[in-house]
Amino acid sequence: MRYIERHTRWQRAIHGATALLMVLMVLSGVAMFHPALFFLSELFGGGTWNRILHPWLGVVLGVAFLVLFLRFVSFNLWTGDDSKWLGRLGDVLGRRDERLPEIGKYNAGEKLVFWGFTLCVVVLVASGFLLWDAAFAGGLPVGLRRLAAVAHALAAWGAVLLLILHVYAAIWVRGTMRGMTDGRVTAGWAWKHHRKWFREQIEGRGAD
Numbered sequence: 001m002r003y004i005e006r007h008t009r010w011q012r013a014i015h016g017a018t019a020l021l022m023v024l025m026v027l028s029g030v031a032m033f034h035p036a037l038f039f040l041s042e043l044f045g046g047g048t049w050n051r052i053l054h055p056w057l058g059v060v061l062g063v064a065f066l067v068l069f070l071r072f073v074s075f076n077l078w079t080g081d082d083s084k085w086l087g088r089l090g091d092v093l094g095r096r097d098e099r100l101p102e103i104g105k106y107n108a109g110e111k112l113v114f115w116g117f118t119l120c121v122v123v124l125v126a127s128g129f130l131l132w133d134a135a136f137a138g139g140l141p142v143g144l145r146r147l148a149a150v151a152h153a154l155a156a157w158g159a160v161l162l163l164i165l166h167v168y169a170a171i172w173v174r175g176t177m178r179g180m181t182d183g184r185v186t187a188g189w190a191w192k193h194h195r196k197w198f199r200e201q202i203e204g205r206g207a208d
Contacts, residue, residue, distance in 0.1 A: 002187040004201050006179035014068045015180070021061040022163060025124075028054040029156055055132045062125040069118060075105045076115065081196075082108035102196040109169065116162045123155035 007015070028050050031040035041050035081101040085092065086108040091099040106114070129136050130148035170176045175189040190198035 003184040004190050006185045007183045012183055018064045018068050025057050058128045065121045076111045103194050105197045113166050120155045120159040123151055127152040
């Protein structure tokens with residue numbers, strides 16, 4: 001069986017690191033979000049350490065996501081084929097791939113998830129700085145901090161929903177998880193789901 005490199009080792013590393021940081025942020029964040037979930041703070045050494053580590057994890061997440069963004073943004077620019085693909089969502093869900101336009105490295109759904117995560121992380125980092133009592137929030141107006149708290153919560157839950165969708169889609173399309181873990185996909189998978197990208201790889205025009 002012929003395999004094609006889908007993601008390089010470096011791409012998989014930054015993707016995995018960002019995903020891990022996102023999970024840690026969610027766990028430490030929901031521990032402070034509701035008393036019923038406070039027990040999750042024990043994963044980080046208790047309530048005090050949870051509160052100390054959460055904003056620093058956010059800083060590291062922001063840096064990691066910036067690296068990921070710069071590495072993947074060129075593959076996630078919107079094209080006319082993406083609009084056509086999105087307009088045929090019924091065929092996508094019905095797995096009628098023969099009716100869909102040829103797709104590059106990522107389809108419209110994957111691109112929307114990428115830009116959704118980008119928006120959520122930007123809002124999370126910006127609002128998080130405004131809420132960081134130990135460093136920045138002491139002299140800020142109460143109204144601004146309340147607005148930041150609402151934005152932070154909405155962006156956090158948006159990121160959680162996107163994370164669930166991202167994982168579900170990777171499992172739903174058989175063969176996708178291999179591309180995320182091993183870095184390779186079969187030629188048949190590439191031809192079926194990302195035919196334009198497949199042609200570029202065969203012709204040697206594909207970019208990493």
